[in-house]
Amino acid sequence: MHIALFGATGGTGREVVAQALTQGHRIKALVRDPTRVPAQDGLTLIPGDVLDATATRQCITGTEAVICVLGSKPKQPPIEARGTAVIVEAMQASAVRRLIAVTSMGAGDSRRQLNPLFRWIMDLSLKAIMQAKAEQEQLIRASGLDWTIVRPGGLTDGPRTGTYRHGLDKSIKGGRISRADVAEFVLAQLDDRHYWQKTPAVT
Numbered sequence: 001m002h003i004a005l006f007g008a009t010g011g012t013g014r015e016v017v018a019q020a021l022t023q024g025h026r027i028k029a030l031v032r033d034p035t036r037v038p039a040q041d042g043l044t045l046i047p048g049d050v051l052d053a054t055a056t057r058q059c060i061t062g063t064e065a066v067i068c069v070l071g072s073k074p075k076q077p078p079i080e081a082r083g084t085a086v087i088v089e090a091m092q093a094s095a096v097r098r099l100i101a102v103t104s105m106g107a108g109d110s111r112r113q114l115n116p117l118f119r120w121i122m123d124l125s126l127k128a129i130m131q132a133k134a135e136q137e138q139l140i141r142a143s144g145l146d147w148t149i150v151r152p153g154g155l156t157d158g159p160r161t162g163t164y165r166h167g168l169d170k171s172i173k174g175g176r177i178s179r180a181d182v183a184e185f186v187l188a189q190l191d192d193r194h195y196w197q198k199t200p201a202v203t
């Protein structure tokens with residue numbers, strides 16, 4: 001499949017690139033600094049910021065699915081909702097319908113799936129980012145696209161194991177999962193309709 005990727009220089013994004021290319025997919029990735037990504041067969045880099053509507057549209061045009069693993073640094077204005085608004089508009093204009101976006105366990109109606117102590121820590125340190133993720137999820141739900149929102153628990157840089165839990169059951173609590181396993185789960189959604197218009201947790 002031909003995939004447009006946002007967040008390719010991040011921890012999860014790098015895993016998505018590596019696994020997708022191994023699986024024979026082609027990727028167009030929008031990156032702010034192309035020197036940070038080694039050239040590889042099947043990978044086309046579009047230099048730019050997701051807030052640049054022209055660059056974002058260029059990245060999406062001609063692809064069959066969009067994967068969004070954008071993330072923000074604390075103390076900077078969160079990118080999730082603002083960037084997703086540009087992506088959704090570009091998808092609607094380009095008639096690309098499939099969107100898989102990684103948000104977080106704790107976003108939107110999954111807030112109660114976090115234990116109270118962790119919820120308190122998130123409220124203290126990540127309030128703006130979690131608000132942006134909730135807005136991002138609302139934008140995606142209202143987009144009319146064929147979306148899946150993936151909500152991982154705490155991310156690690158551990159290896160790909162293939163042994164993680166995923167589902168819609170609210171009894172799934174925030175555990176940990178490697179970025180490599182999140183990437184595997186995200187890529188598995190490309191040709192699986194089970195979680196269309198749904199928000200699975202993965203831990």
Ligand SMILES: NC(=O)c1ccc[n+]([C@@H]2O[C@H](COP(=O)([O-])OP(=O)(O)OC[C@H]3O[C@@H](n4cnc5c(N)ncnc54)[C@H](OP(=O)(O)O)[C@@H]3O)[C@@H](O)[C@H]2O)c1
Nearest residue numbers: 007008009010011012032049050070071079104153154155
């Ligand atoms: N950390 C956790 O435990 C945890 C838990 C659950 C969910 N999550 C979420 O999971 C997702 C993936 O996490 P991660 O740690 O793999 O992400 P990450 O390493 O922080 O990567 C974020 C990516 O977003 C890109 N980005 C940010 N602003 C951009 C902009 N204006 N234009 C274009 N690209 C931009 C970054 O590009 P640059 O390299 O140019 O900055 C980078 O490629 C994030 O949404 C994160 O919040 C994290």
